Amino acid sequence: MKKISLLIIALFLLAPSLMAASVAADAQASDGQTIKSYEGNITEKQTISIDLLSLFGPAPGYFSAEAVKFKAPKANWRINKVRLYGWDGYNGSVESIPDERIFSIEIRDKDLNLLYKFADSQLPYSNFARNATGLYPFIVNMPEVPVSDEFYVCFYDRGAIAIACEFVEDISKNSYIYIEGGDQLVPLQPAVIRKSENESTPINWIMEVFGS
Secondary structure, three states: OOHHHHHHHHHHHHHHHHOOOOOOOOOOOOOEEEEEEOOHHHHHHHEEEEEEEEHHOHHOOOOOEEEEEOOOOOOOEEEEEEEEEEOOOOOOOOOHHHOEEEEEEEEEOOOOEEEEEEEOOOOHHHHOOOOOOOOOOEEEEEEEEEEEEEEEEEEEEEOOEEEEEOOOOOOOOOEEEOOOOOOOOOEEEEEEEEEOOOOOEEEEEEEEEEOO
């Protein structure tokens, strides 16, 4: 527990040096509807990148996900893409070329029942593959997953990709840390960076969902 607290404090202290003045805009767009986890223009946001495996260690980091709650625009709305913004550590040097790791994405309904699960190597989505040395958008295609009402997108980074987030004033109403197989009464934790035992800073995961 002490190790986790120290890691979180270290991350908070390093956060200003990890800030990006903007996030690169993806030229690829979707013809369907888009719902976002954030407000405003993504290119104007100050963001940092976090991966839960580095933050928490193999356990529980491997079983924890950056989770965002969305509201479907209509009943039986069909998700076809999820876009996140991330960084795999590539800084342009040969030494920073990432090793192959596996990440996964889950779509869950409002009661957290699993609707769809996707897993793949991060290499095709990596910054190295696109010759990008900072936060960059990557899209994961979905096979028309139907959702209604509220639903969750859960991203398990597993140390492969650090995901963009923004600092917010109050606890986010849609950003969580989901613990797979955890206490079923409290499987969701607020998305925060803890500065100390008694103080934390709320964050909001940067994520977009496309559908029709």
